[in-house]
Amino acid sequence: MAEGILSDSAIQALFDAARLVSGRPLDADQIQPASLDLRLGARAYRVRASFLPGPTATVEDKLKRLSMHEIDLSAGAVLETGCVYIVPLLESLDLPSEISASANPKSSTGRLDIFTRVMTDHGQEFDKIAPGYTGPLWLEVSPRTFPIVARTGSRLSQIRFRKGHAVLGEDELSALHTAEMLVASETPNVSGGGIALSIDLMGQGDDGLIGYRGKHHTAVVDVDKRAAQEVFDFWEPLYNRGSADLILDPDEFYILVSRESVHVPPLYAAEMTPFDPLVGEFRVHYAGFFDPGFGHSEAGGAGSRAVLEVRSHEVPFILEHGQIVGRLIYEKMLERPAALYGSGLGSNYQAQGLKLSKHFRA
Ligand SMILES: Nc1ccn([C@H]2C[C@H](O)[C@@H](COP(=O)(O)OP(=O)(O)OP(=O)(O)O)O2)c(=O)n1
Numbered sequence: 172m173a174e175g176i177l178s179d180s181a182i183q184a185l186f187d188a189a190r191l192v193s194g195r196p197l198d199a200d201q202i203q204p205a206s207l208d209l210r211l212g213a214r215a216y217r218v219r220a221s222f223l224p225g226p227t228a229t230v231e232d233k234l235k236r237l238s239m240h241e242i243d244l245s246a247g248a249v250l251e252t253g254c255v256y257i258v259p260l261l262e263s264l265d266l267p268s269e270i271s272a273s274a275n276p277k278s279s280t281g282r283l284d285i286f287t288r289v290m291t292d293h294g295q296e297f298d299k300i301a302p303g304y305t306g307p308l309w310l311e312v313s314p315r316t317f318p319i320v321a322r323t324g325s326r327l328s329q330i331r332f333r334k335g336h337a338v339l340g341e342d343e344l345s346a347l348h349t350a351e352m353l354v355a356s357e358t359p360n361v362s363g364g365g366i367a368l369s370i371d372l373m374g375q376g377d378d379g380l381i382g383y384r385g386k387h388h389t390a391v392v393d394v395d396k397r398a399a400q401e402v403f404d405f406w407e408p409l410y411n412r413g414s415a416d417l418i419l420d421p422d423e424f425y426i427l428v429s430r431e432s433v434h435v436p437p438l439y440a441a442e443m444t445p446f447d448p449l450v451g452e453f454r455v456h457y458a459g460f461f462d463p464g465f466g467h468s469e470a471g472g473a474g475s476r477a478v479l480e481v482r483s484h485e486v487p488f489i490l491e492h493g494q495i496v497g498r499l500i501y502e503k504m505l506e507r508p509a510a511l512y513g514s515g516l517g518s519n520y521q522a523q524g525l526k527l528s529k530h531f532r533a
Pocket of ligand 1: 203277278281443459461465476477479
């Protein structure tokens with residue numbers, strides 16, 4: 172059996188065969204080169220704390236006991252920071268037995284520090300969908316830094332479908348790097364199943380901008396509105412003042428950028444591992460799916476950096492320029508996507524440097 176990640180055309184075929192079902196037609200740009208964006212349904216349930224259904228229960232069973240309040244999302248509603256909401260998704264699955272899936276926040280969601288995880292009935296892990304799963308999908312949503320406005324149809328999370336297991340081993344990864352230059356580094360560090368990304372704290376432009384720290388007690392961000400907010404109402408810029416380092420405060424959220432540009436060739440998809448306990452007491456906060464074609468020069472992506480959402484654990488931590496902060500795992504596609512990231516898909520982050528989410532004016 173050929174193994175790998177399903178492309179845009181294969182996702183469309185799942186939908187056509189009613190293996191992927193939605194009460195509404197799919198949005199025109201909902202299918203991405205190697206993933207499908209998931210849409211919020213009609214209601215959000217405010218719960219006291221996050222939970223997993225476990226092998227004997229459905230999410231609905233648990234909600235009957237745990238929900239404190241129901242919110243109508245049809246006209247949009249504010250979801251507050253520090254609160255946990257459970258939202259049924261418009262999409263549900265009836266997967267063939269050889270197809271599994273995994274979910275992840277969209278990059279725009281991670282950049283807003285909105286914590287999201289997908290749950291399935293009887294699920295014992297977040298964001299993992301067992302082969303052959305039949306049933307609804309639910310999203311846990313918890314805004315961490317900014318209160319948000321979301322509504323039925325808002326797309327916060329995405330799902331990748333796969334057949335079998337097609338993650339590249341370290342030898343294959345090194346060979347692909349030699350052929351295709353996956354991260355622009357003369358001394359690539361391949362270990363732990365992935366290729367390392369390090370942090371850029373030298374900064375950009377004359378003033379040496381290295382990143383942003385999220386402000387507290389801000390106005391709300393509407394997740395469906397592009398370029399609607401002023402950067403400085405929500406973010407404090409951070410500059411390199413000579414030392415090319417940054418002390419991470421454990422209570423703060425940072426947007427930083429990788430030193431290397433990243434390349435995902437058309438026949439591969441990548442994923443940034445969210446946490447590498449060997450590199451320090453901080454983490455790249457959200458795992459990220461990297462689409463086929465991201466940073467690919469034929470798709471207009473030469474020089475695309477990875478944007479990193481970073482938090483420290485428990486203690487303040489000094490991050491230094493060039494320090495490894497995450498790893499990219501590469502996986503084979505089952506076939507080349509019909510459209511690559513960046514090529515006419517309304518992609519927001521191709522050829523990016525240090526870039527906040529699309530909600531802020533550039
Ligand atoms: N931590 C991350 C995660 C992803 N990306 C890049 C690689 C992805 O190919 C690209 C787009 O990611 P998503 O599809 O998750 O993002 P959105 O759906 O929000 O953006 P778009 O509308 O551009 O697809 O962003 C990044 O720079 N840093």
